[in-house]
Every structure is written in structure tokens, then in C-alpha cells.
Amino acid sequence: MDHVVTIQDLADDEIASILDRARELLPVARGEERSDALVGKLLATCFFEPSTRTRLSFETAMHRLGGNVIGFADSRTTSHLKGETLADAVRMVAGYADVIVLRHPQEGSARLAAEISDVPVINGGDGAGQHPTQTLLDLFTIREVLGKLEGLTVGLLGDLRYGRTVHSLAAALARYDTTMHFIAPESLAMPRRVTAGLPDGWSAHTALDGVLPELDLLYVTRIQKERFPDPEDYVRVAGAYTISAETLRDAKPELRVLHPLPRVGEIATDVDETDHAAYFRQAFNGVPVRMALLEMLLGGD
């Protein structure tokens, strides 16, 4: 394995070994045990677009394994503004570091970087494209909270059109014989380029009520205001896809709710107190999963 641009770049057994290794690394991720696996290795975090969670969890993962980090968190502090191409920036950083994490506002940017870089490139989110490490941590969380990945019934809710996390996740869940329900307003439905790659076993809906009682897992995403030219439409649509403890009354007791965070209003805080809430655990899991991936790419012990 050289680069991780899309979740499709990882074979089933590679995903399985990353998830297994992440589990072993949990005590290191919590700071209870020490690791020197990546001493002397350097991670470059190149974030041309702001991100708190992805960048901090990669940096934490690298530090917890004894490695070091360079990078930038905002393209305004780089020569990007002077008109430098991504290709030139990647060539330069690849000369400095042993592995690159790239977050960039344009789709396909990580693939372009991977073509140029002679050190591994990890896609940390490319526009509305993919976000494969988010998917790995989602898979890890699902396995941790439900005990398995195979044969689940999963609902993906919210902005399925622009939400890159759900594109990668749907592609990954298809490998585990998952029944998928895509629940979104028509204008934010799952794109054809994603559904075209899925086997049978998915269906699209505009409301949650009908499918909620069947679900083992509900994955909620944020509906962004900027997707709606008319603010009134936004308020109406976003309101219709909000989850509260009341909404979940008809759900199975074992149902778990995930969300890539940050949330705005789409999951009411009263859900946090229920057994359904698994999104804070999910956020922490970014660290052990990214540790396992960095170890794999950099050949740690």
C-alpha cells in the first residue's frame, strides 16, 4: 500500500488489519502506554482548508507513536496564495516529510498529490470527494459499538450529496453485506457516481419514520446552510432531518447513532444522554485508527 486516496485503495484484509491494530493501540491512544514505533519519522499535515478534528487527531496519533509533525492549518499562511500549484507544494513537502496528510477544497486533489509524491499521501478530505480515514474510524466505531460489521441495516441521513464522509462510508459498507437506506431531501440525495458502484441492497427515502425501526445504525450528517440559495428552504429542510430523543422512540434499543461532528442542530443534546449516542466515542476513535494507518504506511513495529 502506497497512498490512501479513497477507501477503495484499501483491500478488505488491509482494512481488517488496520481495525485490529487500532484496537490494540487503544491504551497508547489514551496515553496509558507509550510507543516508540515511529520515532524519527515526520508527518506533514497540509491543510488547505480548515479542520480541527482530522488535523488534531492525525497530529495526536503521530506524537503518541513517538513521531514528529510539521505542517500548516490554513492555506492563507502558505505560498498557495501567491499562486503556487498544489503539485509544486506537494513536491516540496514530499522532500521534507515521510508521509503527507492532505486536506484540500477541490475534488481529486489527493489523487493528483499521490501521482506526484514519492512518500505516501493520505487523503484527509478532498472537497465533496472522499475522506477515507473518517471511514476507517467509522467502521472501527461500528464494530466497537455493535460488535460486528457484517449484515447490518444502516441508515445514512442528511446531506448525502455533498457529504464526503457518507460517500466513502457507503462504498465501504457495501463490502460487509450491509442493507443501506439513504434518507435525504431530494435535492441532497446520494449521487449517482456513488450508487452506481454499490451492489443491490440500498434504497433511497425522503423520510426517516418508515425505516427507523429496522435500523441497527443511524449515521447523521450536517445539512449545510450554504447548499440552499433560499435561507427559508434551509430552515424548513434542515428542521425535517433533525434527530431528538423523541424521534428515536420507535428505534430498536440497540440502535446506535453516529455523526462525523461537528454537529449544529441535527442531533438534539437530549440524545447525548441516551444509550443510542455513540458519536463522542466515534470522535475519539480517530486517534487509534490513524495511529494504525500511520504505522502501516511507515512500517512501524
Add this chain to the structure above:
Amino acid sequence: MPDNLLKVQPIRNGTVIDHLYAGTGLKILDILDVAGTGNTVSLLINVPSSKQGRKDIIKIEDRELTESETERIALLSPGAHVNIIRNYSVAEKTAVEIPEEVAGVARCPNTNCISNNERGATSRLLLRSREPLQLACAYCARLVAGEELQFL
């Protein structure tokens, strides 16, 4: 008027693109950008054909096609044949074929794709299906149907 003046004359040296789907000839001429080159060009539209019913034919004198041009023709009219004429006879005859990857030929329709925004980047489209024609951007994975193709 003598009958033979109505027919297009054979060319001495150059290229004859035959078996173009009827109706694609004008678009292909546009892509080949032959107007400003000084070459003599003839376009025949809706020529009766025993194989195809109707076909278009393009004849370009004193010019052979580049690989990129042949790829463009294949994308628009996959059944076409390119004949290279030297001294009035067919020196080479090849059926155009859509390659597994076309680079720098057509743009990705996703305006937010890095291939449309990065200076110096070359578009790359991967062949997914010949019939119906469908490609996918090698960078952003956007699917591109044959009728959506925008040539560079």
C-alpha cells in the same frame, strides 16, 4: 455538367476518415481544427453505406492525424476508420479505438475537480463502458457520459 465533377476527387496524400456515424462529421471537423491550416478538406454528410445505411466521410489533404485527434474521433464515432493515403493509395487503414485512458483530450465536467483548477494539470478520463459510452475522471471519479464530453 460532367458527372465526375459532382463526386469528391480522390486525394493524393492525406487522410480519409471513413464510416463516421452520420451526423458526427461536422463536430469532428470542429475538433480537428482544420479551417485555419490551409489544408484542403472535404466533408461528405449522409453518404449511402451498405454497412451503416448512412455515414459521414472526411478527407483532409496533406495531413495525417495525431494520436490525440484519433482518440477524439473514437470518442465521438467509435466505428470510424482512418485511412492514410500516400500517392493515391491506402497506405494504412486502422479502426479507431477508445483507449482505456484518454489524457488531455476532454475535460472533467466537475468544475470543482482539481484537473480543472490546477495550472498545468492534465485531465485524465478512464474508460468505464463502451456501449453506452461512459468514462470516469481519474481524479474526482465523476462519471462522464459520451454526450457530456467537452473536448479541450
